[in-house]
Amino acid sequence: MKRRLILLFCFFQAVATAQTFNPFYSALTANCNQDSVTQNLMEFEALGIKELGTSAIDDTYDWLVSKYTNLGYTDIVVDDFFANGWPTKNLIVTKTGTVYPDTYVIIDGHYDTKNGTGTNDNGTGTAIILEAARLLKNINTEYSIKFIHFSAEETSLQGSQHYVNTDVVPNNMDIKIVFNIDQVGGVNGMTNNTIICEQDMSPPSSNDAQSALMTNELATCIELYSNLMTEISYAYGSDYVPFMNQGEIITGLYEKNQTPYAHTTQDSIEYIDLDYVYEITKGSLGALSHFAIAYEELAIPENKSNDLNVFPIPSDGYLTLSIESLVGQPIDLTISNISGAISHKTRISSLNVEQIVDIMYLRPGAYLLYIEAQNQRYYKQIFLK
Numbered sequence: 001m002k003r004r005l006i007l008l009f010c011f012f013q014a015v016a017t018a019q020t021f022n023p024f025y026s027a028l029t030a031n032c033n034q035d036s037v038t039q040n041l042m043e044f045e046a047l048g049i050k051e052l053g054t055s056a057i058d059d060t061y062d063w064l065v066s067k068y069t070n071l072g073y074t075d076i077v078v079d080d081f082f083a084n085g086w087p088t089k090n091l092i093v094t095k096t097g098t099v100y101p102d103t104y105v106i107i108d109g110h111y112d113t114k115n116g117t118g119t120n121d122n123g124t125g126t127a128i129i130l131e132a133a134r135l136l137k138n139i140n141t142e143y144s145i146k147f148i149h150f151s152a153e154e155t156s157l158q159g160s161q162h163y164v165n166t167d168v169v170p171n172n173m174d175i176k177i178v179f180n181i182d183q184v185g186g187v188n189g190m191t192n193n194t195i196i197c198e199q200d201m202s203p204p205s206s207n208d209a210q211s212a213l214m215t216n217e218l219a220t221c222i223e224l225y226s227n228l229m230t231e232i233s234y235a236y237g238s239d240y241v242p243f244m245n246q247g248e249i250i251t252g253l254y255e256k257n258q259t260p261y262a263h264t265t266q267d268s269i270e271y272i273d274l275d276y277v278y279e280i281t282k283g284s285l286g287a288l289s290h291f292a293i294a295y296e297e298l299a300i301p302e303n304k305s306n307d308l309n310v311f312p313i314p315s316d317g318y319l320t321l322s323i324e325s326l327v328g329q330p331i332d333l334t335i336s337n338i339s340g341a342i343s344h345k346t347r348i349s350s351l352n353v354e355q356i357v358d359i360m361y362l363r364p365g366a367y368l369l370y371i372e373a374q375n376q377r378y379y380k381q382i383f384l385k
């Protein structure tokens with residue numbers, strides 16, 4: 001919990017970004033299931049008061065592991081440490097990206113609580129991350145995603161600090177963005193139609209501009225994929241802090257109407273606006289899909305006499321094509337990105353045995369190669385490094 005006492009900075013979203021509505025992300029977010037999110041919240045609440053040294057905090061860790069195991073995740077790592085003399089654990093679940101496997105989009109939230117069951121602080125962030133993990137399980141993303149559930153946030157951010165000190169820094173981890181979700185339940189009975197998107201305004205200043213950019217992108221995604229409005233404010237007092245102090249690029253979400261019950265025995269589901277949490281889930285999934293560049297596995301039609309050979313994949317600037325049956329024939333070649341926008345279109349009047357295609361100017365990512373010749377159609381999904 002934290003109190004945003006003075007709104008020093010409160011920029012209303014008025015930034016034109018290059019982001020546009022992505023129908024695939026919209027379809028993904030439409031699959032968010034409110035019952036699933038609410039069920040996660042009820043289970044979280046039933047686990048009890050998750051303070052250091054309690055069985056409840058260990059049970060919650062085990063519950064999280066079983067959730068990811070049941071979803072089919074296999075890269076599940078425990079990060080053990082001591083906080084205030086008690087042994088406790090961060091949970092790190094990794095989904096490997098197809099184009100940038102060693103660059104990470106981190107989505108995180110803490111699961112420890114203070115005085116109460118912490119259903120808002122931070123059952124809400126926990127439930128949202130779980131739902132995002134459920135929906136992205138079988139979706140390709142260009143960047144790797146780490147779903148991280150930190151312990152010991154309520155005792156001076158010790159969980160995230162431990163992870164930064166013992167994993168991020170020594171491994172020189174390549175992090176694209178840290179997206180923290182903490183206490184986003186709103187106040188039941190109030191009009192909860194706005195979410196605060198948090199940007200780094202603290203030293204060092206080297207990462208602040210990038211954080212501002214990513215936070216604008218977060219806000220745009222929230223507005224594209226949920227019915228919520230956004231406000232930009234400053235980041236403080238949650239698990240992104242150790243990352244931003246280290247120079248990493250962060251962003252975060254925090255409720256606009258602040259619950260009066262955080263860190264009390266009354267932080268329970270009855271005081272949360274469940275519709276608000278559901279909308280934040282959709283917006284968060286849209287943002288995570290955007291940050292990690294989720295893309296649709298293309299349904300490539302079978303071609304019976306397909307002698308198309310393309311290499312190397314992934315490519316690094318040039319593709320070599322060979323289609324034995326079409327050597328010497330004209331072909332039309334199209335390369336489109338995953339949303340169907342054409343990036344390259346050319347007619348080759350006489351196909352070589354090994355036809356070199358220059359694609360140096362395309363940005364890294366997933367594309368569809370489409371060739372048409374002699375009433376034959378050839379499709380191939382390609383990746384550029």
Ligand SMILES: [Zn+2]
Nearest residue numbers: 001121122182
């Ligand atoms: Zn919290």
